[in-house]
Amino acid sequence: MQHSLARLWRCAKSLSTSNSPGAPLSPERSLTFETLERRDLLAAAGLVDVGTQPDGALSGKIIYVNAGHGITGDFPNAGDWSFQRPLLLNMIEDLGNQDQATFFADYIFRAGATVVPMRPIGNQSNEVVLDNDDTEVTFSGAWTDSSSSIYFGDAGDVPYRFASKSVTETAFARYRPNIPESGFYPVYSWARYGSDRVADQLYRIRHSGGITEVTVNHRRVGNGMVYLGSYYFEAGTDGYVDISNRSADPNGSVVIADMIRFGNGMGDVVQSGTTSGRSREDEAGLYWIEWQVSNSQGISTSEYRTSSNDRSATVSATPRYAEYMNREADGALSDRLFISFHSNAGGGRGVVALHNTANGGDTPNQLLLAQLLGQEVNDDLVDQNGQFEYNWSNRGSNVTFQATFNYGEINNSVINNEFDATIVETGFHDSQLDASLMRDADVRDAIARATYQGVVRYFNNVDGGVTPITMLPGKVTDVRAETAGADSVTVSWTPPVANTYNGGTATGYRIYGSTNGYGFDGGTFVAGGATASYTLTGLDPSAGAYYFKVVAVNAGGESAGSEVVAALPNAGPKGILIVNGFDRLSRQQNPVQAGAERVRPRQSNSFDYSVQVAEAIEASSPDLVVDTASNEAVIAGDVLLSNYQAVVWISGEESTVDSTFDGAEQSLVGNYLNNGGQLFVSGTEIGWDLDAQAGGTTFYNDSLRADYVSDDANTYNVAGAVGSIFEGLSFSFDDGTLFYDADFPDVITELGGATRALNYVGGAGGGAAIQYDSGASTKLVNFAFPFETITSDADRTAVFSRVLDFFDFEVTLSDVELILDNDDGSPIYAETGSWSTAGNTGFNGTSYRFAPAGAAATAQWNFGLPFAGQGEVFVQFRSGSNRTSDTVYQIDTGGGIETVSISQKTDDLVWVSLGNFDFSAGARSILLDAGASSGGSVAIADAVRIVVPAPVTGNGDFDADGDIDGSDFLAWQRGFGTMGTATLEQGDANGDTNVDADDLVIWQTQYATATVLALATSAASAITSESTDTQRLDTQLLSALAQRVSLIPKSTASQRSNHNFVARETVQEAVQRAIPTSHVLRSTVRQSNAPSPIQEHQQSESAKQDAFAELGLDERISLRIAGF
Structure with a gap:
């Protein structure tokens, strides 16, 4: 079967013969057009509206996560932004550390931990930050303004608001951002900690899949940003975060509503008059903390910075601020932890975990932590040798390192015995093999998993076995x-393999x-580790x-x-x-x-x-x-x-x-x-x-x-x-x-x-x-x-x-919208004569061409259309005083060449319409003729845009006999005016349950090139086959009218609708000219007192006028509505 352009995208005669959804069609099948509207994602049947952060072995644990280094703004000179480690073997440690921390944060979040990032998680350069007194934040129930001196916001703001806890929700604060662009956004909260906070402050994140609930213990952590997870938000204001006063904690009394952040944003910390120009996740953790402190009240810079030199300050900024965010009065050392990721250099391969000496530099269990994490990463990756591009280097038990000095990032002098800390040097970035492995996502994932598993073993060691050594499963x-x-x-699915790694x-x-x-929604739980399938029911096919x-x-x-x-x-x-x-x-x-x-x-x-x-x-x-x-x-x-x-x-x-x-x-x-x-x-x-x-x-x-x-x-x-x-x-x-x-x-x-x-x-x-x-x-x-x-x-x-x-x-059948640029080159864009490239930019930041007015030069944009239809043509150009005021374009519509001229002196880089044109399917072109253009010195060739709506289609075979003919027209005529309940049999061609002028247009379009009234002859032959008691119009009258009256399309350039028609003469003119008045309606044809088709439709004059207006018809078209 040959699928030519005409056959594929026919619009003149398209008839569906399929009765089963999705079944293959005969060569004559319906091509319909509809807009796929965005639906309310929570409304889809069968989905679970509310889910929670997973519970796991790390539930109740707080883990401060850092990614070492990052770009800073004072090296080699003030205002110079540079990474702290060089580009080597296709990686920069500063960036690789942040990638590794993101993998790790995902694991511990899925194991139930509260994650506190010292550098942003993930990558999202957009941001929306909402403080409690912003207009996008609303409160329901009883809330009280705080008078605290420590809060996020500007001086003089309401510091934050608080509400009393309740077993059932009686109050919530809703933070509704205007998300600038759909995508995955990390979400963070900022709340001041305190002894009266509940241990399970509930954050309810409404994203595009539903609601996810996350709880944070603000008796134990606060005064900085806490990670609530990453979620996909649609652009706009559908998403939000609620802070609820629902709590099951028997001890605390209040919940706090201060700040919520969506996304990481672009760096805006200024160094010597400059910013980094990079997203915050690329910057050193120093600036992530500085942004929080500089936008807060009551926090001294000494809580994170002791040096005016940014590179020096970066080293200890993150553990200092972690210590500040940590409220040690609640819980024990065994409830929290600090992990930082780096990569190594200086010769060698494999993982090394760092610790300090015992003379005041090491945290209480630092050596144990380093041994457990280093050994876990080493052993787990060695067990996977053969699965990576290169084998992981086995360091045996040589997996820790202690320098002759104390590492500032894990120095107990700033941590004050509040938590243990180590640095995981994931590999050696000056080793070609390790650098290749650290650029492999599977390896980064394996390191993150192994580090997480080492963390579980650490907590089990230091909390007396309260933490179970149960590792979360692998992927299905x-x-x-x-x-x-x-x-x-x-x-x-196939269940995952369980093993050490x-x-x-x-x-x-x-x-x-x-x-x-x-x-994604809250999830449907399926019990049983050996279970390998489950049928979800109650889904809604209409939801898509x-x-x-x-x-x-x-x-x-x-x-x-x-x-x-x-x-x-x-x-x-x-x-x-x-x-x-x-x-x-x-x-x-x-x-x-x-x-x-x-x-x-x-x-x-x-x-x-x-x-x-x-x-x-x-x-x-x-x-x-x-x-x-x-x-x-x-x-x-x-x-x-x-x-x-x-x-x-x-x-x-x-x-x-x-x-x-x-x-x-x-x-x-x-x-x-x-x-x-x-x-x-x-x-x-x-x-x-x-x-x-x-x-x-x-x-x-x-x-x-x-x-x-x-x-x-x-x-x-x-x-x-x-x-x-x-x-x-x-x-x-x-x-x-x-x-x-x-x-x-x-x-x-x-x-x-x-x-x-x-x-x-x-x-x-x-x-x-x-x-x-x-x-x-x-x-x-x-x-x-x-x-x-x-x-x-x-x-x-x-x-x-x-x-x-x-x-x-x-x-x-989709609308066609084509944008063609001179930069597309041959065969889309072609020139004759002499054209030059301008030094300025044109459409979409690309180049444009110019030629002298009056010179023998043309620029042509070539395109093809899959179907015929009325389309609008636009052009875009750089305007200017020397441009031609009479710039001549020629549009090849397939039915001839139409010439239009516009001025290029104004309308800089906006779409300027050349008008609407009746295109036929196939290869078409737009030509700019510089030789015929005048009123200036140059003509500009840049971009053109062609928009052709999909043809009006549907099913005009109302009697389902496989043909679209006069008998179908009579079915429409009989059903005209039926509203809200109409079927295809009654003349509803477009499926909107109404029989109106739109359905007639579909019938007319599908009757090939014949006009509506010219089809009266066919209708007449259909009438003669009916019994005498159902005959409606005299056959001779129909034939005569068919000879006298026809529809012609309006073709003025100002008209955009495909539905505009005028009649050559009125019904009365046609009848009077065609046949004697006595022959118009012969009572002998009828054996009942039923009204004639004309009388039937004249009973609803308003419906007729509505039809005229809907189609943009001349009132002389009354014959079209009156029975033909």
Whole structure:
């Protein structure tokens, strides 16, 4: 079957013949358009609204976490911002320390600890800080203003507010931020400690997945920021943090509401008139503390700083402020701990934990702490040798170090016996092997886990065995989500292995659910360590896609989350299987900052790319049944490809080391295609691995129908090939700004009957995707870059809707919005004559071109449209006094060339409309003619924008006979005016339960190019077949009217609607000119007193006028409403 542009994106005649949701359609099928609105995430049925921080072995423990060094602003001179350690072997210790601390904080948080960061956690350069007297903070119930001299805020502010505790909530303070950008935000609280505080002050964090409750003991810690966890917030004001007075503590009496911080923000501490220009997490902990103190009242700088030199002050700032935040009067030394992360140098390999001498520099149990942590990290990583790029160096028992001086960062002279402290030197950053390992996310994770396990052993030693030596479990694997009915999804997994380095035995599991894939609910607990599946019921198919991740739990805490799987729990046959085949997480994927690699897994592989796929499917075909499985589950036979009409295989940046498709996968996928399957596969390294590296050349050439050309397209831009299913689309994939850097995408070409689908724009050019249609049932779309990295939601939806249509599924039709820039180059942008590049920047900060007015020079932007329709064209340029006032553009609409002129003297870098034009589908262009332009010295060529709304579509086959004809029009005419209860049979074409003019437009559009009134002849023939008691109009009259009256579209450039029509003559004119008055309505035709169609509709004059207004019709169109 040939899928030409016209066939693929037809809008003149599109008739759905499918009665089952998501079923493949016949070649004549409905393409509908609807906007996927954001839904209230908590409203989705089947999810658990409220969850809590996990309980575990570290519940009740306070751990101060530091990341050593960080950029400072006074070296070598005041105002010079520089890192304290150099760039060496692709890492900077200052940055690696913060990455390591983030991994560690996640582990101890999931083990129940209260985490107090001395340098920010995670990476989020946005911030919102709300103090108790800000307008975004509201109070419910009884609260009292404090008169304390120590508080966060400006002098003269209300210091903070407090409320009396209650077993049931009677008061809360709500901090509602305006989040500037959707994303993951660490959340922190600031409250003054005191003897009257409850030990379980409740913070209720409302994020995009629901509510998570976290408690903090402010009798024991305060006067600085405490970490409440990291959560995904949507942009805007939906999220908040509540401070509740609900408490089960029998001792304390009050809760405190002072400050809540969302995100880390950009550094704003000034050194000699300059700021770092970097996010706070890159700065030394000194500045994180300085920001808190300088924005607070009643705290002396001596609590954290003893030197005016920032590098010197950094050394002891963090333990000093930890000691200040720690209220030693509550609890014991065995309830808290200070851990700092560094990396080593000076020759050597492996982990070393530091301690001081016994002459006043060491904390009470410092040597024990250093031994336990150093040994745990050493032994656990050695046990994993063979799983990393290089083996971890085994130092045996030589895992601690004591210098001839006291390390200031763990010096008891500033800690005062309040807690133990050590520095974990994770490895040697001047060793090529260690530096490579420390740039590996799996190694950083292993070090964090081992350090956490050492901490558990430490507390068990010093608190008399109160802390259980139960390590939280490892991750579950092989996760899959399979729709089990219209409201049910079965989630399955493989339990984690329990051993010394991977964690304890799971005693149960928690399935977290989500409706956006990033913010998760409170979780559904599933008992039993051997349990491997659970069916969630009561889900709402109308809520769209659900997303799930699974964690293992035991008394030690909660494991890290599994990869995210998606499901659309609709009724019907198995539609699409998403396969997570992207497992790679290596240092080669790391984002680079200041020349150094950062170990931030979400920017390398976040293991949640089923979200982008499922969102695109939902937006394109919301009634499909969609499941997700890991590729390991497919290999194991737990999920069968043959059960699905189509498979989407996510390969991401999977490459040769990890194998894009191993032998088993090649066999399974090859058999699936050979037996009529439909496959959409994408990834940057598939050709490199299978073809260039001979990992499966036959499979790549014969099954995936592609041939590898070269390794790197050197561009992130693509455009649809002429005649392909993507003709008319141009879009970009990610360079690391949004998801991960999809670098080194293969250049490929088609083989074995496949055709080109996408070409790279810029760079090396060449093929970016192929498509294949066997002519029977087998179909294939193969992208040489990852689909999930397409940078905009709209583009992903547009791409996927075309894939689904190619696979013969019912899909929605998306609006087209194209932005074409002169920098896009050939074939999108082309010139004749002499053009020059301006020294200034134009659209989106890129270049623009100019040519002398009157010179023989043209600039042309080329594009393709997948469907016909009325679209608006905009241009953007740098304005100026020397620009042409009569700048001539020519728009090739497919039906001719339309010329428009505008002035470029004003409207600098804004979109200026050239008007609305009736485009036909196919290759089109916008041309700027400098030779015809005048009124200035130069004409500017920069960017153009084309917006074409999707055609009005729906189902005009009201009588369900497979044809859209006059009899369907009569069905609409009979049902006209039915409001709120209408069905398709009654003439409701667009499914809004009303029969109105919109439905008539759909019927008219789907009757190919015939006008509404010209169809009267067909209606007449349909009438003659009815019994005499139901005949409505004289056949001769209909035929005569058809000859006299027709509809023509309005075509003025000021009109934007596709629904504007005028009539050539009125009904009365047509009737009088066509036939005698006595012939208009013959009573002999009727055998009842039923009103005529005209009389029926004239009974509702207001409805008729509403229809006119809705369509923007001339009143002379009354014939259209009156019965034709």
